[in-house]
Amino acid sequence: MKHYRTIIGALLASAALAGAAGACEITFKSSDTHPEGYPTVxxxxxxxxxxxxxxxxxxxxxxYHSAQLGEEKDTIEQTKFGVIDFNRVSMGPFNNLVEETKVVSLPFIFRGTDHMHRVMDGPIGDEILAAFEPHGYVGLAYYDGGSRSFYNREKPIKSVEDLAGMKVRVMQSDVFVDMMTALGANATPMPFGEVYSGLQTGxxxxxxxxxxxxxxxxxxxxxxYYTLNQHLIVPEVxxxxxxxxxxLSPEDQALVRQAAKDSVPINRELWAEREKVSEAKVRAAGVQVIDTIDKAPFIAAMAPVYERHANTPKLKSLVERIQATE
Known part of the structure; x- marks a missing residue:
């Protein structure tokens, strides 16, 4: 029932904008969970x-920014049925649908942002985009989503042991759940929009x-408390x-592909700028940032995650090709 209410809401929102977009032959709806002004938006x-x-x-x-059309799990379903036309989504929610996305969601698979760009801008990235189509989506481009690190309300996280027993929110992805389990924490899948209240209330x-x-x-x-362990550098899609x-006609399809591709460097530039601004604001607010951490124990703990999720010859090969990319 919730699914249908969400779809009806999206249709009504679309109708409300029809007058404003009257000059256009086609007005596509695009969803993003992030707020207005965010680099992906x-x-x-x-x-x-x-x-x-x-x-x-x-x-x-x-x-439609700020999850106006629903959280990512809901909008992915709406996009499949054409209720939403474009969707900027984190890779994690696609992990259980498009298996190739699991590999680029593996912890520490990328050595840094530059390495991620080289991989996703090349044939491996094209291969993963193509993997969306059998599931009802056309993969168009990758956006930067930065490096993900741990934050909490209890104490500084300086080691794997510090995570023991902590209830840590993750995206609704088996890869992310298994990552936290391997680190000794209690993974708590939760929509992004519920995290603030979840932290506030404990x-x-x-x-x-x-x-x-x-x-x-x-x-x-x-x-x-924010720990710069940078366990994930997952591109947005x-x-x-x-x-x-x-x-669409083949000509219009080509226009869409090219415009999406041309928006990538814009996203990267905006992301780099926003990252600096956000970090400065957080530090100025007095957050305790743990800048230096030994990543080796965290990486070693990920062995069972790789074994479980890169568990076919195709996915193992994908891991090896990513790691071999200079």
Missing amino acids: AAVEKMGEMLKERSNGRLCVEV VIDGAENNWPSYESTGHYEVAG LVMSKVSWDK
């Missing part, structure tokens, strides 16, 4: 501007995310509903 808006200009005003994009002790997400949500106000895609 701004990048999709720029994509929409390019698409409108290059189509001579025929194709427009209306971006339903969870901590969570993990990047600087901008930690700052923009106000999580730093209720979880004052921009997908389009295959239902919506198949309605």
Whole structure:
């Protein structure tokens, strides 16, 4: 029932905007869980501007930020059925649907942001985008989502042992749940929009995310310890509903692909700027930041996670190719 209410809400929101977009032949709905001005939101808006200009005003994009159309799990389903046309989503919620996404969601799979860019900008990235299509989505582009680190309301996390017994929010992904279990914590899958109240009320002790997400949500106000362990550098993905895609001419499909691709450097530039601003704001607020940590024990603890989730010849090969990428 909740699913249908969410879809009806999205349709009503679309109808409300129909008048404003009257000059466009097609107005695509795009969803993002992050707030207005966030780098991923701004990048999709720029994509929409390019698409409108290059189509001579025929194709427009209306971006619904701040989870207006639902949390990511809900919007992924709506996108499959064409209720939502574009969706900027974290890779984690796709892990149980598109198995290739599990590999780039593995902890410490990337050596750094530059390494992630080289992998995702090349044939491996193209291969993973193509893997979305059999499931009802057209993979278009990858956006930066920064490096994710642990934060909590209880104490500084300086070692694996410090996580023992902590209730830590994770995305609704088996990879993320198993990561926390391997570190001795109690993984608590929870929608992103519920994390603040969960921290505030003690339903969870901590969570993990990047600087901008930690700052923009106000999580730093209720979880004052941030550990720069950078266990995940997971690219965000921009997908389009295959239902919506198949309605377009080949020429318009090409316009969409190119505009999405051209929005990537915009996202990366905005992300780098926002990351610095968010970090400065968090530090100025008095958050205790643990800057230096021995990552080796954290990496060693991930062996069972790799064994469970890179468990086929195809996925093992993907891990090896990523690790071999210079």
